[in-house]
Amino acid sequence: MKRVIATALAASLLATPALAQTLVDAPAGSVEGSAQRSVRVFKGIPYARPPVGPLRWKPPAALPAWSGVRRATEFGPACVQPVSRSRGIYSDPPARMSEDCLTLNIWTPKTATRLPVFVWIHGGALVSGYSHESMYDGARMAERGGVIVVSINYRLGILGYLAHPELSGESGEGVSGNYGLRDQIAALNWVQRNIAAFGGDPGNVTIAGESAGxxxxxxxxASPAARGLFHKAIAQSAYMITAPELKQGRFGLPPAEAVGSAAMTALGAPDLAALRAMDAEKLTNTAAAKGYGPWGTVDGKLLTRQLVETWDRGEQAPVPLIAGFNAGELRSLRVLLPPAPAGPAAYEAAIRERYGDLAEPFLALYPSRDIDAAMLATTRDALYGWTAARLAIGHTAIGRPAYLYLFDHGYPAADDNGLHAFHAAELPYVFGTIGQTAPYWPKIPDDLVNRRLSDAMLGYWSSFARAGVPGAAGQQGWKPYGKEANYMTFAGVPKPGVKLFPGMFALHEAAVCRRRAADIAWNWNAGLASPVLPRTAGCR
Structure with missing residues (x-):
């Protein structure tokens, strides 16, 4: 009997150090995670009270501190979203979904002390995605980059972005919509209050995201409510398109409240109470099927004006910034392209009709000799290239450092299928997860070239999170955009350059200027899908 007791006591003593490494006493409550190599992982930590059922379309509420020890060894469910049955490269449906989804995950080195914090916001068109997709595993970035990685869920689709007069009426601020954005701000507030307990520095937080992230x-x-909650920013394949305004139609878009009223009618709900009583998955799927699209709303509170206007006025958060895009963005998003014309003559005629005096610079950049390549490049540049350059130019104008990049790397499984440097292709390289991609993702070779490129990108991103300057061991320096229009290309090896795609930004900035003056939206409707652009005073 004594031997049994002694053996149990010895086992308990041996287990104590491991338990101590994964048990954290945070202001939110005690949480126990798990060990993964030299990293501690905490999964599915709630950061706000879930607004479900009759509380749908409410701001996220603060959670009281919990008692006891909360186990954090399983990821929380994804926020409710449509699940596609198709087998595309992005297909990676979540195992579980719920309205109770406002959770985050933390990867931290075991010996962390006041380390920089990297907060990841997943993409998915504000319709889909979740914080623990396999590519977003933060272990390698935490281990190799010396940063704490946090990934968050936020409400999606109609549950995350519905604006409606009834919702505005019951709001103390007189606004509605932007619930997913409010969730992101709540998560950043949670990080400010709690991340020090995990070894993080709340005064050194980087927000990062790709596509809708x-x-x-x-x-x-742009949001006054988020000011001071982060200190650096990374925008990968972002798109600075028109946003609906809450109560007035502008730029050819109806008011966000009117869109919400139309959605309620299409869903067959007589009032808000009926809408809140609907099953969450049925509501989300039906709304998506009927064409409801979620966007941030210019409500005068969280978003005070259009993003282009915020950057024009220099009112964006003045924090160091990385912004960039991929050479083949539209190769995996051909659904965003307009129908192809009959041939070169029809292509040129359509461009001249739509772009008028801008047609010649347009055709010089996107010539008719290869219409498919021209269409791919046009929409890529009008959405992602123009946005990345505008971010860099706007930040330079207010005296803040901005680092521009182009991801142009290919490998056989992608290139052989016409997917060279496709949308989101850079993500496994940034996270160091080239062997952890989605089931139908073009498989990345586990060879020296791809491992080195991943190590370099992880290094640049994590050093930026540490000190606001991207750098990587053994790689060339990455200069701020500045007056020289510096940028970095990631293609096999990182290579610096100047003046990315000369003429690209000027053309699309001129087109957007004319659209703004004529109250026309700017988004995917570029090139062959463009409206006729009027000559406008003050625009090139």
Missing amino acids: GLSVMYLM
């Missing part, structure tokens, strides 16, 4: 980064940089 990059759009969210811009929303956060």
Whole structure:
């Protein structure tokens, strides 16, 4: 009997150090995670009270501190979203979904002390995605980059972005919509209050995201409510498109409240109470099927004006910034392209009709000799290239450092299928997860070239999170955009350059200027899908 007791006591003593490494006493409450190599992982930590059922379309509420020890060894469910049955490269449906989804995950080195914090905001068109997709595993960045990685869930689709007069009426601020953005701000507030207990520095937080995550980064940089909650920003493949305004139609878009009223009618709900009583998954799927699209709303509170206007006025968060895009963005998003014309003559005629005196510079950049390549490049540049350059130029104008990049790396499984440097292709390289991609993602070779490129990108991103200057061991320096228009290309090896795609930004800035003056939206409707652009005083 004594031997059994002694053995149990010895086992308990041996287990104590491991338990101590994964048990954290935070202001939110005690939480126990798990060990993964030299990293501690805490999964599915709630950061706000879930607004479900009758509380749908409410701001996220603060959670009281919990008692006891909360186990944080399983990821929380994804926020409710449509699940596609198709098998595309982005197909990676979540195992679980719920309205109770406002959770975050933390990867931290075991010996962390006041380390920089990297907060990841997933993409998915504000419709889909979740914080623990396999590519977003933060272990390698935490281990190799010496940063604490936090990934967050936020409400999506109609549950995350619905604006409606009834919702505005019951709000103390007289506004509605932007609930997913409010969730992101709540998560950043949680990080400020709690991350020091995990070894992080709340005074050194970087927000980062790709696609809709990059759009969210811009929303956060523009939002007065998020000011001071982060200190650096990374916007990957972001798109600075028109946003609906809450109560007035502008730039050819109806008011966000009117869109919400139309959605309620289409869903067959007589009032807000009926809408709140609907099953969350049915509501989300039906709304998506009927064409409801979620966007941030210019409400005068969280978003005070259009993003282009915020950057024009220099009112964005004045924090160091990385912004960039991929050479083949539209190769995996061909659904965003307009129908191809019959041939070169029809292509040129359509461009001249739509772009008028801008047609010649347009055709010089996107010539008719290869219409498919021209269409791919046009929409890429009008959405992602123009946005990245505008972010860099706007930041330079207010005296803040901005680092521009182009991801142009390919490998056989992608290139052989016409997917060279496709949308989101850079993500496994940034996170060091080239062997952890989605099931139908073009498989990345586990060879020296790809491992070195991943190590370099992880190094640049994590050093930027540490000190606001991207650098990587053994790699060339990355200069701020500045007067020289510096940028970095990631293609096999990082290579610096100047003046990315000369003439690209000027053309699309001129087109957007004319659209703004004529109250026309700017988004995917570029090139062959463009409206006729009027000559406008004050625009090139």
